[in-house]
Amino acid sequence: MKYWKRTGKWICILCLACHSATAAEHHFSGLIDVRASYTDGTESYVDGGLGKFRFDDGTQLSLSQVGLTYKVDWENAFSAHVTANGYLDNTRNDIGITEAFLNYRSLPWQNGLRLKGRLGLMYPDISLENIATAWSSPYTLSYSAINSWLGEEFRHLGAELTLERLGKFHNSKHDLALSAALFQYNDTAGAMLAWHGWTLSSRQTLLHESLPLSNMPSLAGGSLDDQADESDPFIELDDRFGYHVHGQWRFKGNGEVSLGYYDNNANTLVFKNGQYAWLTKFTHAGVKWRLPYQIELISQIMYGSTLMQSPEALDVVNNDYQAAFVLLTKRWDKHRLTIRAEDFEVSDNDATFDDNNNEQGNALTLSYQYRLQKSWFIQTEYNRIDATRDARVEQGLPKEMLEQQWQLATRWYF
Structure with a gap:
């Protein structure tokens, strides 16, 4: 209930703004994804297992995603954006809000600068x-890890808040942008990465959901006995603000390069209602570039650390982590072919004897898409x-596992 109250406040603000506006354009867009899958692995992390895929071992037919976005544009610099997602499969079935925010986008100034802003519930x-x-x-x-x-x-x-410098005002193909964000309600970020490791999924956690631990x-009378059975990913424990800074360079007609730093600034001495505050920070970089023969390259890398301590300031979980992928995609006529290669790792630096989070692995994805109609x-x-993960042995699974998944989907964008 507390999640709906929190989000409801923002949705009410957006709805009141809609009704008070004298002129506005309303837009709805969505996605329906029906999917058949066969997974050769173990119990999914979504159900509290240590499987790396969204779906459990075996075959299933699912409503993999129903997404709906509502956007309202006013006759000024403001717009509002609300997105809900729903899922119906053999793991966890639910529907709820995933984003709700107010947008600001100014007209460019004479010097080519433009100011943009977002306020509300959003992805970094x-x-x-x-x-x-x-x-x-x-x-x-399936998304990258x-x-x-x-x-x-x-x-x-x-x-x-984002400040953009538009190159066209200076007869240049180069655009620059610098963003800074302050936020709360992300104090437990890092818990799931520590306790089930990197995954390949297509599921977004809904605002009101909590996530089961393996x-x-x-957790069973050991060093983490006080931890709740589920992690609450969108909770505020210490009343401190985290921050995210992000820079971007766009070369018109060629691509873009980005670099950023994220820090949730959590106070690791805070523990409330079975939830610990995790100090999670990372650096991320990415490139999206157009190559010859109409091939598009997308690559991202992330490396950082996460720390969870006892109220006595003793390290319970202290992990370094990193992940990277390279994706190549080519679209021609009604076809798109995509290949993605990944590498990931978690390094356990603490001395907690019954909680080994070490992990090392790689992933490969091959995807083919055919357009039946426009959308x-x-x-x-x-x-x-x-992937090799030491914690699997404690649950009677092999330390190293090769997991595979085959999927067939029909997707309709509207």
């Missing part, structure tokens, strides 16, 4: 993959993850 501006309706990816059915983690544990309530010895697609995909 990081992903170069998830650019389609309802934060979906137009390239693959980096963006799967963002979809699972990252949404914050805050404000973001059956770790440390209706059929897509098939193969995913492969080869």
